[in-house]
Amino acid sequence: MxxxxxxxxxxxxxxxxxxxxxTLVAHGVRPVVLDEAPRAGGQIYRRPPAHFQRTAQTLYGFEAARAQAVHSAFDSLQSQIDYRPDSLVWNAQGGLLDVLHGPTQTTQSLPYQQLVVATGATDRVLxxxxxxxxxxxxxxxxxxxxxxxxxxxxxxVVFMGTGPLLYLVAYQYAKAGVEVAAVLDTACFSDQLAALPAMLTQPAVLAKGLYFVAWLRAHGVALHSGVRPLRVLGDGRVRAVVWHDGRQEHSLDCDAIGFGYALRSETQLVDLLGCRFAFAPxxxxxxxxxxxxxRSSVAGVYLAGDGAGIMGAEAAEWAGERAALALLADHGVAVDTARAGLLEHKLQRLQTFRTGLERAFPFPVGWAAQAPDELVVCRCEHITAGELRRTVQATGADEMNRLKALSRVGMGRCQGRSCGVAAAEILAHATGKPVEQVGRLRGQAPIKPIPIHLVHASVEVQA
Structure with missing residues (x-):
């Protein structure tokens, strides 16, 4: 070819x-680039609207130079690629991508032969x-x-949960002049101490994290570790958060909360493409x-970045380049094999650091056992933890898609993005099975909400 x-x-x-x-352009190939956002950069290097007044240093902090490098690289490609912003890929089948173009609210089917999927990540919510x-x-x-x-x-604002993003966002808010009432981390100091040797494999990254923590402390932000968030209080809007520190309950007044437990990969499109999945402990x-x-399990489909596994922005750059080199080589284009090997080596070395991060900010595996029956797990369909448990007890459901069919969990607008992790944890606890054995919610088209008349039009055309 x-x-x-x-x-x-x-x-x-x-x-x-x-x-x-x-990388594709550098080898004389003109790709189509589809992106949901109006401007390139992704979530981590999200670009503000044109004429926005804040500087890159203010927006991205330590990552300003890297963000600007990514933005500049993309800007230089514009005449050499077919760039389509505000474009949501909502379905994939038969060598076609169904794409919704936001400004015009129209959809079209785009044929492809080779595909690099770099869909990124979203918040992991409990x-x-x-x-x-x-x-x-x-x-x-x-x-x-x-x-x-x-x-x-x-x-x-109170920030709570766990993971590096917790401290980064708290720092960004405090730096911007917002009152950060507290940072509530479910991880314990002992977790982070035990993870230190692995995290020392990336000393510069570790130093940034330590700086965020030190800066927050120096500016009077209360940092609490080893906590268990209990409930949010409010009538019409947040007014306080209640948590337990292992000895007693505490209540803290606030008018907003940011929370999350690291990130989860966006895999719905990859699922529709027929790629094989495996559990990653x-x-x-x-x-x-x-x-x-x-290379994925499907010929012609290549995976890169956090959408295939959370590794961070720097690793995403390496993985994007490596995936493009693999695509080119698989189709007879000469590539620099030494560069390809170096990229793989960098990605492999980073695995040790990522293992350390997971140990430093562990997933709260006891969450499901402590979730009260009245807790709303799926807010789209208003499904509670108690309803999920009763469904399991009454029907014997022990797999996520069976639970979905019987309870409607994950059938709403978010398609399980917000509730899928929590529902799987509830199901695993209710059945006594390891979470890897209860499966995952399969991707369904449209993977994100689109106008219903466009779905009908697409079905008629493909028929």
């Missing part, structure tokens, strides 16, 4: 997608009573408000299988 015959499509214009597109109150945001949502819209989610999730170069 000649370069002119290659028709690669890159889905996602975050760090992985940008570097994949850049709900507590009161989490549906106005003023409660996922950590990523709180960050989007600050980066993209230049506003805070409240005037007195380190990330406590079913993830698409791929080789060291990013």
């Amino acid at each position: 000649t370069k002119s015959q290659l028709q690669p499509v890159v889905v996602g214009a975050g760090p992985a997608g940008v570097r994949a597109a850049q 709900p507590i009573p009161g989490w549906t109150l106005p003023g409660v945001y996922a950590l990523g949502g709180a960050q989007v408000a600050l980066k993209y819209q230049g506003c805070a989610i409240g005037q007195r 380190q990330q406590r999730a079913h993830l698409p299988e791929r080789d060291a170069a990013g």
